[in-house]
Amino acid sequence: MESKEARGVREIESRHQALGLAGEHLLEMYYYMALARALDERMWVLQRAGKVPFVISGQGHEGAQAGVMYAIDRDLDWFVPYYRSVCAVLMKGMTPRELMLSLFAKAEDPSSGGRQMPGHYGHPRYKILSTSSPVGTQYPHAVGIAYAAKVRKTGEICVVSIGDGGTSQGDWHEALNFASIHRCPVVFVVENNGYAISVPQELQMAVRDIAVRAQGYGIPGYTVDGSDVLAVYAVAKEAVERARRGEGPSLVECKVVRLTAHSSDDRQEKYRPVEELEAIRSVDPLVVFRHYLERAGIMDEAKYTEIHTRIREEVDDATTYAELAPYPDPLTATRHVYFEENGE
Amino acid sequence: MAELRLIDAINQALHEEMERDERVLVLGEDVGRKGGVFGATEGLYDRFGGERVIDTPLAESSIVGVAIGMAANGLLPVAEIQFADFIFPAMNQILSEAARMRYRSNGAFGCPLVIRAPYGGGVHGALYHSQSVEAFFAHIPGLKVVVPYHPGDAKGLLKASIRDPDPVLFFEHKKLYRMVRGEVPEGDYIVPLGKAAIRREGKDLSVFAYGLMLHEALVAAEEVAKEGIDAEVVDLRTLRPLDKETLLASVRKTNRALIVYEDNGFLGYGAELAAILAEEAFFDLDAPIMRVTGPEVPAVPYAPPLERWFMPDARRIAEAMRRLAQY
Numbered sequence: 001m002e003s004k005e006a007r008g009v010r011e012i013e014s015r016h017q018a019l020g021l022a023g024e025h026l027l028e029m030y031y032y033m034a035l036a037r038a039l040d041e042r043m044w045v046l047q048r049a050g051k052v053p054f055v056i057s058g059q060g061h062e063g064a065q066a067g068v069m070y071a072i073d074r075d076l077d078w079f080v081p082y083y084r085s086v087c088a089v090l091m092k093g094m095t096p097r098e099l100m101l102s103l104f105a106k107a108e109d110p111s112s113g114g115r116q117m118p119g120h121y122g123h124p125r126y127k128i129l130s131t132s133s134p135v136g137t138q139y140p141h142a143v144g145i146a147y148a149a150k151v152r153k154t155g156e157i158c159v160v161s162i163g164d165g166g167t168s169q170g171d172w173h174e175a176l177n178f179a180s181i182h183r184c185p186v187v188f189v190v191e192n193n194g195y196a197i198s199v200p201q202e203l204q205m206a207v208r209d210i211a212v213r214a215q216g217y218g219i220p221g222y223t224v225d226g227s228d229v230l231a232v233y234a235v236a237k238e239a240v241e242r243a244r245r246g247e248g249p250s251l252v253e254c255k256v257v258r259l260t261a262h263s264s265d266d267r268q269e270k271y272r273p274v275e276e277l278e279a280i281r282s283v284d285p286l287v288v289f290r291h292y293l294e295r296a297g298i299m300d301e302a303k304y305t306e307i308h309t310r311i312r313e314e315v316d317d318a319t320t321y322a323e324l325a326p327y328p329d330p331l332t333a334t335r336h337v338y339f340e341e342n343g344e
Numbered sequence: 345m346a347e348l349r350l351i352d353a354i355n356q357a358l359h360e361e362m363e364r365d366e367r368v369l370v371l372g373e374d375v376g377r378k379g380g381v382f383g384a385t386e387g388l389y390d391r392f393g394g395e396r397v398i399d400t401p402l403a404e405s406s407i408v409g410v411a412i413g414m415a416a417n418g419l420l421p422v423a424e425i426q427f428a429d430f431i432f433p434a435m436n437q438i439l440s441e442a443a444r445m446r447y448r449s450n451g452a453f454g455c456p457l458v459i460r461a462p463y464g465g466g467v468h469g470a471l472y473h474s475q476s477v478e479a480f481f482a483h484i485p486g487l488k489v490v491v492p493y494h495p496g497d498a499k500g501l502l503k504a505s506i507r508d509p510d511p512v513l514f515f516e517h518k519k520l521y522r523m524v525r526g527e528v529p530e531g532d533y534i535v536p537l538g539k540a541a542i543r544r545e546g547k548d549l550s551v552f553a554y555g556l557m558l559h560e561a562l563v564a565a566e567e568v569a570k571e572g573i574d575a576e577v578v579d580l581r582t583l584r585p586l587d588k589e590t591l592l593a594s595v596r597k598t599n600r601a602l603i604v605y606e607d608n609g610f611l612g613y614g615a616e617l618a619a620i621l622a623e624e625a626f627f628d629l630d631a632p633i634m635r636v637t638g639p640e641v642p643a644v645p646y647a648p649p650l651e652r653w654f655m656p657d658a659r660r661i662a663e664a665m666r667r668l669a670q671y
């Protein structure tokens with residue numbers, strides 16, 4: 001008779017195999033999640049050490065982001081991020097050095113040349129649209145990008161992300177409405193961590209699942225456990241394929257956890273119970289996924305060490321590189337207010 | 345009298361007004377359990393409860409729009425916009441609704457509403473946590489605009505704003521929150537809207553400023569005083585309605601005017617001051633009106649050298665004072 005362990009492995013294998021994913025795919029996802037986490041943790045250390053004034057990041061959101069980004073064509077498709085999209089922008093092509101350059105606000109920061117706060121990602125080469133701070137404004141942009149893709153027949157789709165609080169903005173609703181009327185190839189992602197800074201979901205909205213709002217716009221809505229990478233991937237794949245087929249937008253709500261305070265300016269102990277802060281550790285997507293990989297026999301101790309050694313080197317390199325890089329010259333500060341004939 | 349910081353004075357005014365009048369309530373993002381991202385509403389939730397201290401959804405248009413309705417039906421809402429930079433989703437409600445309610449109803453409906461918002465740069469806030477937005481609102485008849493500098497004023501002006509029958513935009517410079525202390529009278533202390541304050545008397549030139557720039561102007565005035573330039577520093581406090589009398593009287597005395605504001609210069613608030621001086625005090629002026637302002641870029645950049653480049657400060661103001669005094 002088959003042992004319990006063997007049966008477990010077989011069930012697990014059938015899970016990712018059913019999605020058409022092999023071990024190497026899962027390891028790639030894990031690598032990005034772990035890289036995002038390591039960079040993210042380093043950012044907080046640097047902030048605490050007084051090397052940078054501010055950090056805002058995505059610890060706890062990595063699983064949702066890896067699942068979604070793995071479902072798109074990362075070269076072809078567009079992404080409109082928000083400040084927690086650390087893992088997502090890495091998967092879209094941004095490098096650890098580029099993220100650190102933005103943290104340190106250095107001239108070479110590809111997102112803004114040191115003009116914006118960290119977390120405001122953008123990169124023309126990777127089709128990551130430049131982002132601002134006002135929550136919600138990115139949603140209509142994604143619809144426009146998708147509309148343009150349709151008109152120009154580029155075959156691209158657009159993924160856009162936001163937090164639960166952001167879904168309260170008019171822009172959010174207006175975007176869903178517009179996109180559904182015109183069947184724009186866009187995937188609306190909400191990374192629902194249950195809080196908007198200190199405001200809990202029950203004071204943000206009267207529904208439990210944001211995905212139910214899709215109904216009001218006549219599009220499919222999915223609620224998925226954002227700590228379960230494969231579950232997110234499965235749902236995102238459906239949404240991406242639907243968009244690609246020209247059938248229009250979908251709304252994907254990933255339930256995630258915010259493992260850190262909102263930002264380095266926040267103290268979450270003031271409004272979140274200690275038990276809650278302890279409990280969310282058990283659904284840390286990185287821990288959950290590692291466990292899956294181990295049980296499926298995809299990652300052993302040696303593989304784990306190999307991945308994490310590589311990541312540590314990359315994070316060290318990025319930190320040193322960005323710290324030593326020069327600040328932007330104030331003489332450049334008046335540039336790019338308007339189009340420049342010879343503007344880089 | 346207690347020496348308080350600006351943030352404490354605002355907090356005290358809110359506590360006292362909510363205590364005094366149960367129609368007063370506070371609404372905004374994170375104003376409840378967290379006590380506001382800067383702590384301005386600290387303690388209100390515990391004292392007055394969730395019905396009067398509302399953690400709103402993340403949607404500025406509804407924060408202001410709902411407040412307008414509350415005001416129409418007997419409450420006195422104090423809405424907080426977390427950063428002045430995020431007031432724009434509520435622009436339509438403020439300009440089309442709050443500002444025009446009284447006029448369009450021929451006086452039948454009013455809009456007794458206060459909108460508080462931290463503004464200004466110099467705090468590593470970058471493009472979207474540093475803006476000075478006062479000019480957009482001071483432009484609009486029907487709105488009042490207040491920018492306190494002194495903690496005592498912050499209390500007195502906020503109380504006056506809450507009791508004012510019309511909509512008031514109350515902009516607090518976030519860098520001033522914890523920077524300076526000042527005497528704050530206890531109890532029911534009111535500073536009437538529409539009155540400027542002379543912070544430093546002088547005879548050689550007049551400096552007009554508000555908010556953080558007022559602080560920088562005072563520092564600059566002490567600096568040039570060592571060189572024998574005696575500057576008068578006028579704190580405008582209420583940008584609309586403007587205290588024209590104090591403005592004109594000061595220039596009639598000193599015959600020289602320097603206007604300082606942090607926003608970019610073009611069509612900023614100080615442009616109106618310059619126009620008024622040119623129209624009404626032309627023959628009293630011995631020198632061209634001068635301005636020290638932020639540069640013509642859309643907002644304050646983040647990298648420290650760029651942020652320093654943007655921010656007008658005491659050094660730049662002192663330089664302008666010297667040039668003006670030489671005329």
Ligand SMILES: Cc1ncc(C[n+]2csc(CCOP(=O)(O)OP(=O)(O)O)c2C)c(N)n1
Pocket residue numbers: 084133134135162163164165166167191193195196197258262373402404426427430433
């Ligand atoms: C229009 C606007 N209002 C307020 C803010 C300040 N702010 C920044 S993030 C945030 C909370 C966002 O919460 P949520 O959308 O749930 O995303 P999360 O941070 O939880 O991922 C707020 C209120 C802002 N950036 N933009």
